[in-house]
Amino acid sequence: MEDRKESELKSFCSRNILIILGFSCIMAVVALIAVGLTQNKPLPENVKYGIVLDAGSSHTSLYIYKWPAEKENDTGVVNQIEECKLKGPGISRYAHKLSEIDIYLTECMIRASQVIPKSQHEETPVYLGATAGMRLLRIEDAQLADKVLAAVTKSLSNYHFDFQGARIITGQEEGAYGWITINYLLGKFIQKLNWLYLRSDENGAQETFGALDLGGASTQITFVPQNKNIESPRNALHFRLYGRDYSVYTHSFLCYGKDQALRQKLAKDIRGTDGILRDPCFHPGYETVMNVSDLYSSPCTRRFAMIHPFSQFQIQGTGNYRQCQRSILELFNTSYCPYSQCSFNGIFLPPPHGDFGAFSAYYYVMDFLNLTLEETTSQEKVIDTMEKFCSQPWEELKTYFGDVKEKYLSEYCFSGTYILSLLSSYHFTADSWKNIHFMGKICLPCPLPLGSHSLPPSESLVCHLGISSSSPASVLFLRFC
Ligand SMILES: *[C@@H]1O[C@H](CO)[C@@H](O)[C@H](O)[C@H]1NC(C)=O
Ligand SMILES: *[C@@H]1O[C@H](CO)[C@@H](O)[C@H](O)[C@H]1NC(C)=O
Ligand SMILES: *[C@@H]1O[C@H](CO)[C@@H](O)[C@H](O)[C@H]1NC(C)=O
Ligand SMILES: *[C@@H]1O[C@H](CO)[C@@H](O)[C@H](O)[C@H]1NC(C)=O
Secondary structure (H helix, E strand, C coil), X not given: CHHHHHHHHHHHHHHXXXXXXXXXXXXXXXXXXXXXXXXXXXXXXXXXXXXXXXXXXXXXXXXXXXXXXXXXXXXXXXXXXXXXXXXXXXXXXXXXXXXXXXXXXXXXXXXXXXXXXXHHHHHXXXXXXXXXXXXXXXXXXXXXXXXXXXXXXXXXXXXXXXXXXXXXXXXXXXXXXXXXHHHHHCCCCCCCEECCCCEEHHHHCCCCCEEEEECCCEEEEEECCCCCCCCXXXXXXXXXXXXXXXXXXXXXXXXXXXXXXXXXXXXXXXXXXXXEEEECCCCCCCEEEEEHHHHHCCHHHHHHCCCCCCCEEEXXXXXXXXXXXXXXXXXXXXXXXXXXXXXXXXXXXXXXXXXXXXXXXXXXXXXXXXXCCCCCCCHHHHXXXXXXXXXXXXXXXXXXXXXXXXXXXXXXXXXXXXXHHHHHHCCCCCCHHHHEEECCEEEEECCCCCCCCXXXXXXXXXXXXXXXXXXXXXXXXXXXX
C-alpha cells in the first residue's frame, strides 16, 4: 500500500514537474531557473516547443521541451517531454564520413516531428550544442570541425523547424550549465521562506551545491567558494539568478574526461615497453590489442607521442588498485602553482566548500560499483571496494556480468580509480568525502513552490526527477534572450 502510494506519487511528479527557465544575458552564460509543479491544472492551450541536441564526446541525445507561450518573455515553465538517444558515436567521429550525418540525425528528428504537432513545427527552435569531443576535433583540425558543424547545420535545416544553430560550447559554459541545472533541480534558487515564522533566512539565500561533472573527453568542477576572491579571472563566473548574485568558480579540464584520461595513461605507460604493457588498471587475465596510431590520434596524448618499433601494443591486466592510482596520479602535474592553491597543471582551485553533486560518469561508474549509497560509503569503503574489484580475475568477472558490454566492463576498474584520483586532486579528503553526493536522480521536496509567491514546499512529499545521465546541462541550451 505504502509502496503503491509512493510509486503513484513518483509518477505524478515525473509527469508534472515543470521547469521554469528564464534567461538574461550576462557574460556568455545566461540563466534563471526554478522548478514548479502544475498540480492538477491543465496546461494552457497555447504551448511552445523546443528541440535541443546535446552532442557529447561519445554520443548525442535529442531532448524535446514544452512550455506555455505566455511566459516566453519572462520566466518560462519548461517541461522535458522526450529524450531520444541517437544511434552511433559522438558527432566528432563523423569528421571523415560527413555524408552519414544525415542518417545519424534522421531517426530522432523524425521522432521530434511526430511528437510536436505539425502546426507548431515552423516556430519550434532547434539548437545543437557540442562539448569536448568537438573541442578536441577543433584543436586537431579547425576546418574539419567547421565541416562537421556545417554538415549538421545543413541536415537540421532540412526539417521544417526553426533551426537556430549548431555550435561548440565552451568549458566554462558547460561547467555553468551543470551547476545551474543541479541547483535548480534541487530547488536551491527558490526563495526559502519560512511561513510559520514569517522570516526568510539570510534573505532566503540557500547554500548551493557544487557540481562535479565527468564526461568522456572533459571534466568540470563548479562551486561557490567560501572566499569570494577567485584568483584567476578565467575561472570566475558571475550571474544573477532570482535577484541574487552568484560568484561561481568553474574549471573544465579538457583531456581529463575518463576516456581521454585512459588514453593519456596508456600513451604515457607504453613508453619504454617492448609493445606489451602490463597494466594495473585492468583485471588480471584481461588482454587486448590496440593500435599505436589510434592512441596518438587525439591531441590529449600528443605530449606522450614518440616513435615505437611496434605499430600495435598489447595490454595485459594485472589488477592492482594502488599501482593503478600511482600511474593515474602521474597525469596530474602538481609541481607548479602560480596561485595560492591549485588542483593540477597550474590551475587555480579554491578549497572545495559545501556539498557537491557528482553526476554523469561519476554517477554511473559509482552506481555500477554499488558505491552511491551515502550512509554506508566512506572514502575508505570505496578504496576497499576498488582494491577488491580491480584484483578480480577477468574471466570470473565476465562470467558474472555476462550482460555488460565487455568494453565497458573492462574499464570500470580504471574509471573508479580515476574518480578517486581526480577527487583527491581537487583536495577532497576522507572527511570531506561525505559532502559528495553521487546523483543520477535528484530527490526533491514535492510539490515545490512556483517562484517566490506560492506555498512553501511540503517536506513530507518526496519525488524523484531523473536528470540526464549524460549531460543535465542540455536543458539550459534553451535561451530566451
Ligand atoms: C515578447 O516580447 C516581444 C518583443 O518585446 C513581443 O513582440 C512578443 O509579443 C512578446 N511575447 C509575449 C508572449 O508576450
Ligand atoms: C588497427 O589498424 C588497422 C589498420 O589501420 C585496422 O584494420 C585494425 O582494425 C586496427 N586495430 C584495432 C585494434 O583498432
Ligand atoms: C610539470 O609542469 C612544469 C611546468 O610546466 C614542467 O616544467 C614539468 O616538466 C612538468 N612535470 C611533469 C612531470 O610533466
Ligand atoms: C552490486 O550489487 C548487486 C546486487 O547486490 C550485485 O549483484 C552486484 O554484483 C554488485 N556489483 C558489484 C560491482 O559489486
